[in-house]
Amino acid sequence: MWALxxxxxxxxxxxxxxxxxxxxxxxxxFLWTLKLKEQPGGTWGWLGFGALWGFAALIKCNFAVSFxxxxxxxxxxxxxxxxxxxxxxxxxxxxxxILLLPWQxxxxxxxxxxxxxxxxFLARSLGWQ
Numbered sequence: 024m025w026a027l028x029x030x031x032x033x034x035x036x037x038x039x040x041x042x043x044x045x046x047x048x049x050x051x052x053f054l055w056t057l058k059l060k061e062q063p064g065g066t067w068g069w070l071g072f073g074a075l076w077g078f079a080a081l082i083k084c085n086f087a088v089s090f091x092x093x094x095x096x097x098x099x100x101x102x103x104x105x106x107x108x109x110x111x112x113x114x115x116x117x118x119x120x121i122l123l124l125p126w127q128x129x130x131x132x133x134x135x136x137x138x139x140x141x142x143x144f145l146a147r148s149l150g151w152q
Contacts, residue, residue: 041083048079049086056093069111073118080119081126090119 055072058064076093079086094115130138 045083045086048075048082052076052079052086052093056096060096063107063111066114069114070118073115073120074122075118076115077119077122080123 052075055075059068059072063069076086076090080090094112127137
């Protein structure tokens with residue numbers, strides 16, 4: 024088959040790679056959310072959680088749709104101590120922004136105007152495209 028359609032191997036390999044990486048990231052994020060719900064970690068745990076969400080958003084911007092829900096579920100046990108809630112949410116947001124910021128700066132320097140991670144983010148996340 025490769026002799027007749029040599030580019031078919033490129034299409035299937037990129038599709039399989041992206042699908043497997045997305046499934047792995049989503050599974051790790053889901054498990055980390057459950058771990059934070061059971062035992063809220065320290066500063067590095069929350070910062071790493073946000074950084075992994077930032078990495079997932081760079082890989083596939085559709086993951087950013089479930090980011091607020093995951094943060095809400097993850098900080099449910101922290102809600103019992105009100106001062107800690109804002110601190111943990113701030114750490115998650117900081118980790119998320121630290122990962123996305125270099126790409127946004129690169130886009131601004133290259134295109135000379137602000138470009139979000141994806142122009143069709145809403146349409147893709149709602150399944151319109």
